[in-house]
Amino acid sequence: MVVNLxxxxxxxxxxxxxxxxxxxxxxxxLGFHVVSVGDILRSNGDTVIPGLNATVMDAMSSxxxxxxxxxxxxxxxDMLNKLSSGDKHIFIFDGFPRTVVxxxxxxxxxxxxxxxxxxxxxxxxSDDIVFRRITGRFSCASCGRIYNKFLCNTKIENVCDSxxxxxxxxxxxxxxxSLKTRLSQYYEKSKPLVSFYQEMGLLFNINAxxxxxxxxxxxxxxxxxx
Ligand SMILES: [Zn+2]
Numbered sequence: 001m002v003v004n005l006x007x008x009x010x011x012x013x014x015x016x017x018x019x020x021x022x023x024x025x026x027x028x029x030l031g032f033h034v035v036s037v038g039d040i041l042r043s044n045g046d047t048v049i050p051g052l053n054a055t056v057m058d059a060m061s062s063x064x065x066x067x068x069x070x071x072x073x074x075x076x077x078d079m080l081n082k083l084s085s086g087d088k089h090i091f092i093f094d095g096f097p098r099t100v101v102x103x104x105x106x107x108x109x110x111x112x113x114x115x116x117x118x119x120x121x122x123x124x125x126s127d128d129i130v131f132r133r134i135t136g137r138f139s140c141a142s143c144g145r146i147y148n149k150f151l152c153n154t155k156i157e158n159v160c161d162s163x164x165x166x167x168x169x170x171x172x173x174x175x176x177x178s179l180k181t182r183l184s185q186y187y188e189k190s191k192p193l194v195s196f197y198q199e200m201g202l203l204f205n206i207n208a209x210x211x212x213x214x215x216x217x218x219x220x221x222x223x224x225x226x
Contacts, residue, residue, distance in 0.1 A: 007089040008116050010223070011097070011106075011202075013193055014123025015186045016179065017130035018208045019215060023121075024094045026216050030225065033082050036094045037071055040078050071096065072105040079113070091115065099189050103196050120197035121219060123208035127183060134179050141167040 010032075012020045028034055075096055082091075097103035110117060136150040142165035147154055158166050197203040206218055220226070 008118040009091040009093060009110055011093045011103075011117060011120040011197065012123070013120055013190070013197070014206075014208060015125065015127075015130055015190075016182050017134040018123035018125045019133075019212055020094060020123055022212045023123075023215060023219055024092055026220075027092055032090045032092050034092045034094055035075055035078055035082070035096065037075060037096045040074055068099060068101040068105065072102060072109070075106070076109050079109070083113070097193060100192050100196055103193055117197075117200075117202055119204050119222065120193075120200075120202045121222075122194050122197075122203055122205050123215075124205050125208040129209050130183065131176070131179065135176050138168045138170045140165055141169050 010027075012024060014020050024034055024036075075093075079091065093106070097106050107117075132150040133148065136148040137146065138149065139146045140160040140163060143160060143163040145160060145162045147168075155161050158168070160166070160168075194203065204222060206215060208215060210218075
């Protein structure tokens with residue numbers, strides 16, 4: 001097996017709107033492996049575990065959360081697939097673990113594969129900034145340019161700076177009520193992971209209220225990319 005070639009794993013922690021996804025995309029561009037549960041379930045669930053999509057749809061239609069052990073199996077299978085198909089050596093975990101049970105499982109799987117976690121990056125950002133980033137976000141219906149009504153609005157109200165169109169799209173799940181629910185789930189289930197990784201000596205706080213360029217520089221310098 002090629003598992004011993006694998007150098008280490010990075011865990012990304014932080015609330016919605018903290019900018020994790022943007023930073024993960026920078027690392028993907030550098031060739032890092034990303035293990036994202038959301039992506040696995042959406043794109044190739046049936047390749048990872050036959051019958052997976054049907055199971056997921058059943059669980060979701062009945063309003064149930066997917067069980068920790070099920071999610072953990074999905075992650076493990078995806079990692080084994082990636083290990084057997086490539087020569088890249090660093091795993092980034094995005095959207096997993098979301099609970100302490102999942103984090104304990106991840107520790108066990110990584111131990112089995114001889115892959116140490118080197119960093120748990122905690123994207124630290126205030127609720128106020130999260131609210132402005134997420135609920136203020138909209139895009140031009142014509143050219144797709146992204147704006148934020150609090151942070152970077154159009155220069156002329158209701159006119160796209162790039163193409164002059166005046167129709168805009170607001171994402172439906174970006175509204176305030178939905179965000180409050182997602183944040184309260186984060187505080188209840190995922191925030192305990194901060195002390196979990198702190199106790200393991202792996203936690204690195206990232207000031208996620210800075211611009212994405214500044215955050216990228218901070219992360220790249222921590223992991224030794226210039
Ligand atoms: Zn436009």
